[in-house]
Amino acid sequence: MYRVTGVQTCALPIYYSHLVSYLETSMSQPLSPSSASQSPTLVDSLNKKQRFEYNKLSKRMRHNVGKAISDFNMIEDGDKIMVCLSGGKDSYAMLDVLMGLQKSAPIQFEIVAVNMDQKQPGFPEHILPAYLDSLGVNYHIIEKDTYSVVKEKIPEGKTTCSLCSRLRRGSLYGYAESIGANKIALGHHRDDMIETLFLNMFYGAKMKSMPPKLLSDDKKNVVIRPLAYCKETDIAEYARLKEFPIIPCNLCGSQENLQRQNLKKMLIDWEKQQPGRSENIFRAMANIAPSQLADTALFDFTNLQQQQQKSHLGERLPLFNLEAAQAQEVDDDTLIETAQSNIDDAVKSFQP
Numbered sequence: 001m002y003r004v005t006g007v008q009t010c011a012l013p014i015y016y017s018h019l020v021s022y023l024e025t026s027m028s029q030p031l032s033p034s035s036a037s038q039s040p041t042l043v044d045s046l047n048k049k050q051r052f053e054y055n056k057l058s059k060r061m062r063h064n065v066g067k068a069i070s071d072f073n074m075i076e077d078g079d080k081i082m083v084c085l086s087g088g089k090d091s092y093a094m095l096d097v098l099m100g101l102q103k104s105a106p107i108q109f110e111i112v113a114v115n116m117d118q119k120q121p122g123f124p125e126h127i128l129p130a131y132l133d134s135l136g137v138n139y140h141i142i143e144k145d146t147y148s149v150v151k152e153k154i155p156e157g158k159t160t161c162s163l164c165s166r167l168r169r170g171s172l173y174g175y176a177e178s179i180g181a182n183k184i185a186l187g188h189h190r191d192d193m194i195e196t197l198f199l200n201m202f203y204g205a206k207m208k209s210m211p212p213k214l215l216s217d218d219k220k221n222v223v224i225r226p227l228a229y230c231k232e233t234d235i236a237e238y239a240r241l242k243e244f245p246i247i248p249c250n251l252c253g254s255q256e257n258l259q260r261q262n263l264k265k266m267l268i269d270w271e272k273q274q275p276g277r278s279e280n281i282f283r284a285m286a287n288i289a290p291s292q293l294a295d296t297a298l299f300d301f302t303n304l305q306q307q308q309q310k311s312h313l314g315e316r317l318p319l320f321n322l323e324a325a326q327a328q329e330v331d332d333d334t335l336i337e338t339a340q341s342n343i344d345d346a347v348k349s350f351q352p
Contacts, residue, residue: 042243054241061238064229065097066105072213074224075183079109081224082181084172085139087115087128087247089239090187094227096242098185099137112181113139116168118146127245140179144171173221188225191232194281195263203259207293209285231278 046054069075083098085091095113102111115128125141132139146167154163176184188210197209212228215221227235239246270277290298 042241057234057238057241061093061097061230061234062100065226066101068212068226068228069101072224072228074213074226075107075109077108079183080179080181081109081111081183081185082172082176082179083111083113083185084187085113085115085128086187086249087245088187088249089235089244089246090189090227092242092244092246093230093235093238094185094187095137098226099135111137112179113137114142114172114175115139116142116144116171118144118164118168120147124247127247131245140175142171142175146171173216176221182222184221184223186223186225187227189227189230189232189235190282191264191267191278193228193285194267194278195260197281197285198263198266199259202263
């Protein structure tokens with residue numbers, strides 16, 4: 001079952017080099033249901049200083065989303081993007097920024113918002129349709145009872161999030177094909193990606209995370225994560241100020257994965273001890289040096305000696321000139337400088 005309203009598109013050629021500047025200069029206020037109504041909003045009540053901070057936050061969100069789209073070529077001319085909405089802060093923020101981008105960026109693409117009603121007890125099924133109607137965005141609500149399947153398969157008291165998300169992902173992938181969407185946008189952000197990196201290292205013995213852009217195993221779906229450069233704290237504050245109608249994620253009674261909770265706490269503690277550490281970890285994910293790790297599938301350690309220069313082997317090594325070495329910038333601490341070739345002169349110049 002689904003519901004469809006009007007489709008929004010824009011028709012301009014794509015120029016990625018101008019994407020970020022368009023976001024910062026042209027996109028004044030992302031659309032939200034509160035802005036569509038006449039009633040006062042939280043943003044309207046902000047004082048001058050608070051509004052300045054809100055404008056900075058909005059600009060930062062737009063810049064980060066635009067940069068991620070540009071860096072990973074996430075959106076192309078003519079794309080039909082299925083924006084997956086869970087009712088949480090992340091997916092609301094993603095839709096909000098993408099709709100603003102659609103109105104102002106030099107790009108032609110279509111947005112289709114999709115939510116999956118998994119028949120969790122107490123799920124407020126009226127909230128998302130009312131919100132999306134107020135936006136005027138094309139949307140579909142999929143009704144599929146995965147809740148019963150999860151409760152049947154997972155023992156009482158165990159975390160159901162993993163199976164629940166897998167069932168949801170499989171259904172959404174299939175639905176994207178049925179509506180002709182060639183891209184699927186998910187609301188994972190920078191902190192999700194960092195946490196997943198550590199989860200895989202600590203519990204899976206793998207160095208992998210959530211990529212900003214992914215081709216599914218069956219090659220049928222391209223997944224994009226436009227919030228890849230956005231911090232969770234920024235998204236949370238943005239969602240609060242925009243007054244998104246948040247739907248809680250614990251209606252099923254399951255608790256969030258304890259391992260992820262512990263990692264989140266660890267990263268928060270690290271950030272308090274050394275501000276900027278999370279940003280450095282994220283940058284490291286995009287600055288890999290395979291030759292300095294130990295994965296033989298990524299770097300040919302076996303045949304490394306074939307690249308070795310051997311012309312110097314067997315020659316007498318000259319004396320090390322410490323003063324000359326210190327005066328020269330080098331990448332390797334094994335540099336050997338040429339000393340005096342005349343041993344007699346060296347002996348004579350030596351003063352005990």
